[in-house]
Amino acid sequence: MTKILTIGEILVEIIATEKGDGFRAPVRLIGPFPSGAPAIFIDQVGKLGTPCAIISRVGDDDFGHVNLARLKADGVDVSGVEVDPQGTTGSAFVRYRNDGSRAFVFNIRHSACGTITLNDDNRRLIGECTHLHVMGTALYGETVIDSVMAAIENIKARGGTVSFDPNLRPETLKAPGMREALSRVLxxxxxxxxxxEELFLFAAATEEEAAVEELLATDIKAVVLKRGAKGASYFDATTRISHPGFVVEEHDPTGAGDSFGATFVSFWLEGAAPAVALAQAAASGALAVTKVGPMEGTSTRAELQALISAAGEPS
Ligand code: ATP
Ligand code: MG
Known part of the structure; x- marks a missing residue:
């Protein structure tokens, strides 16, 4: 049976309630919201009822427990999350600028999840999983990179599969070894x-079509390109399809890509046709932006289907 695994940061997110440029003066804040790209991803997988687990670390503090409670409630196996009595749960402060871009202050590498390593229990957990999803943001330190690489090796050796969302943030690209690790995962x-623009990260080509061709000429079986409010496109050796963005009211774009990815991967692993997986994923990304807070907009299958039906699309 399919079981999806991810490895990486669990954080709380604290959001500035007013737009503006960063945090160099006092601003009003709201939070803590459960967060961390791998955590949002796996929460959305859990909400779909697909078996799933996360390997991570939190501190024995409220920020850690708010995350553990949410993930558990949404059906995620959290047996691979170590609660470190000496550690502090990671955090991200985010403020939107008027142009829609975001400024982050991250505390990841020096938080509890900065020291993710594989113990016997989470090695056993890897052995139960058939698919690994890698978030680029999770490649922030040597021990977490080693853990991801070991999981890839184990899962692929058993005939499993790997999905990869580079999910780049300028603030985290400076992490030592991250660029090289991104290429290794690819x-x-x-x-x-x-x-x-992440489409061009690993391609010499500067045009979309050519970059996709280049990627599909490697061992990559399919590319799914996310285009924000404009929707998304799917490419494989024989198929090219696009889905427009569903029309929704955007309150907070953070988490859209993670929710989209979780839903696409779940349907893809179930053997759904690419057009079906793309429509469900686009619905998931659209619903994610309707709620303030990165993990607040994850959806059940019934909620995805309700949006698809309301848009008049066949199910
Ligand atoms: P993230 O900020 O979580 O990393 P991302 O850049 O990886 O996001 P996006 O392209 O922003 O990913 O969003 C993923 C998908 O969600 C899009 O391809 C689209 O289908 C859907 N989506 C995102 N924003 C909107 C929106 N405003 N309206 C409708 N659909 C949206
Ligand atoms: Mg993303």
């Missing part, structure tokens, strides 16, 4: 899920 990727 060589093991079956399903690649870049957003916008």
């Amino acid at each position: 060589t093991q990727t079956d399903l690649f899920l870049p957003s916008g």
